[in-house]
């Protein structure tokens with residue numbers, strides 16, 4: 001994509017233009033991999049037209065760029081010292097020599113220790129995923145007990161729990177009453193984990209997101225709106 005440039009009160013603005021079949025009415029902004037501005041414009045708009053709109057909105061563009069760059073994620077490398085999420089906090093991954101051929105994760109004193117003879121990114125990643133999986137099973141089972149204890153419609157029921165690494169969903173509840181939670185949720189803070197569990201527990205009673213469902217959710221977790229917003233805004237951080 002060709003880089004174009006525009007003079008602004010603050011200096012100059014670099015951008016490139018692209019088109020997408022679905023973008024037919026408005027202009028969209030996004031970042032490329034290097035953090036540069038990409039303008040997605042309807043195909044029939046001319047370069048001059050786009051330029052005029054951009055120059056009238058430089059303040060909004062600067063604000064978009066500042067915010068988007070802040071949220072742009074570096075891909076995880078699984079290197080020594082890299083920070084990884086666990087229960088809403090970030091802890092350093094620290095390599096330690098160990099006798100085993102496989103890397104083993106030990107979490108202590110606010111450090112995620114990766115012990116092993118060799119620390120290739122692939123093996124460290126696999127070890128970390130296995131560790132997350134174990135922690136998730138432990139923590140989610142405990143939290144499920146606690147949150148279910150506040151939901152009178154669950155009394156006396158056994159709620160089977162399954163874990164999966166999912167790309168888009170945090171949890172779901174089958175018509176057979178099996179709750180499935182996203183393993184990545186172990187990276188989120190406890191109140192957020194609880195709020196996803198509360199949501200799914202309400203589905204044991206109300207399958208659809210109707211009024212009755214939200215009345216139930218309101219009772220079980222009056223904070224559900226804030227929790228949902230928080231999870232939405234932080235989801236990219238946890239879904240890696």
Ligand SMILES: [Zn+2]
Pocket residue numbers: 199203209
């Ligand atoms: Zn739902």
